[in-house]
Amino acid sequence: MAILELDKVSKSFGAVKVIGDLSFQVPDHSVFGFIGKNGAGKTTTMKMILGFLQQDSGVIHVCGEKVSYGNTKANRNIGYLPDVPEFYGYMNPKEYLKLCGEITGLKKEIIQSRTKELLELVGLDGVNRRIHGFSRGMKQRLGIAQALLNEPKLLICDEPTSALDPMGRKEILDILSLAKNKTTILFSTHILSDVERICDRIGVLNQGKLVLEGDVSDIKHKYRKDTVRVEVGKSFQPEKAADGLRKLTAVTNVRTDNRIIEIQVHNAEDSGADILAFLLKEAVPVIRYEIMEPSLENVFLQVVV
Template identity: 40%
Template sequence: MSAAIRTTGLTKVYGDERALDSVDLHVEEGSVFGFLGPNGAGKTTTLHILAGLARPTSGSASVLGRDVATADNAVREQIGFLPDVPGFYEWMRAEEFLRFVGDLFGIARPVLDARVEMLLDVAGLGGVDTKIGGYSRGMKQRLGVAQALINAPRLLLLDEPTSALDPMGRKQVLDMLMSLRGHTTVFFSTHILADVERVCDTVAILDQGRVVAQAPIDELKARYGQQKVVVEVIGGADEFAEQVKRQSWAAAVSREGVDTIEITVTDMSAAQRQIPAMIAAAELGLSRMDAGEMGLEEVFVDLVSGGRS
């Protein structure tokens, strides 16, 4: 499958600050790609370069097979873009604004009529007659997503599209993004990990201008994640934790409460067999024993914090 986005050694320097440091990305066409990172990691800088709003200091970036430095309007008209803080003509109403944007793209009137109606409905703004200046931030964000889709783009660039939305607004936007899978490439920048796990095929994690991981979500969790067991005992938790630390299958042991112990394990089968036996031998009570894998949030925190002192 061809790449909708490809960057090689992408670097951006502002004075003494290196906002991006040799970023390599590969985003397959038709995928929903999550671009994760803490605030200040360089996500918005990357999006601005991909959208043609900024030039890299070095390295290269291409969208839809064209270098962003030489891309013409024929390429740009196939891209939809939503910045982190979208701007509007606040004296307009939503329908007027979408028609205005559609006219800029030269969309034929019958097509534009149908598209405006559909997008307003999807954004939860159908029938809203209030001027944009009276919208909440969440309403403006949903209108911004609709605006980014007015030209039926092959590539949709979204910078924190759900950060200002309430749960219902987030659901509407995420449902819309999921419906685009296979038809439009979605490059979805965010720091909300639950949204990424829900809608994205593949994720890249950016920290301090560098990509620290890039893979399909399941592969990322399998590669970097670890299995863990949470045990809640009655009495003697300190002594039991020390005993667990001496086991070959216990990679790490931490206390999560007075009676709760979290164990990172290298051999889940051995841990599940031996922990109850150890508790019984110590004549302790077992209130709870849960086993599972690290989720994306724990992988993210581990990868990001691992590069910092």
């Protein structure tokens, strides 16, 4: 079942069309990476899903319920982490989650048990300091705990890792991976390595249009350009082997750089024997031979111009 469905959603600000006929679905218990450059329209889309902004046309459903602007009914199924979460800085994490729980009408015992569980999940249990002294990473982690307090079916995170250092990013990604067991996650970002680490599916937004959508491994497979990378010994000039390699029928392109020969082929596995036979015949001193993994970075560059 799809937890989130957008059907031909469009939005303009004045004369500028920011989102055009956007349709996609996010299946239950998946982590959906919503990818796009700055200004692609990710935040605008998320605000429409939350009913904070009105689309000009199209329909949005969350857990089968139609989202309507200004009516936050569908929001009871959503936890939202904005790009810069705001807190009452004079409170500590426990006090803050208690306040959030009370505002949303949770029972005292539920607030206590969920606060304990969520502060453990985000690594803030036992932290009794006031929030105003927290690092960005700690604030993002508390933001995730707050967003999960009502056990939402859909967790929406707007660029949760963008402003963090590598350690802070890893912590957030680890928490989201764990949260995946309990909820469905829509996660916007322009950091493709983060997407590769935790997302099952992606949607690539470019100038308000979805230019690519699907399962991460299917997409990588479909867009893969088979490349064999050969590292040669110091004594050898890679260019010496390049011309001969270019003549092999399986090879479509050869690039050399310092001690590296990059060989593009139709199928890296099928061409392996021919390439290795050639390298052996020419007595090329091979230090390393590897088939390059296709990366989302390459896919992104192919679909976004």
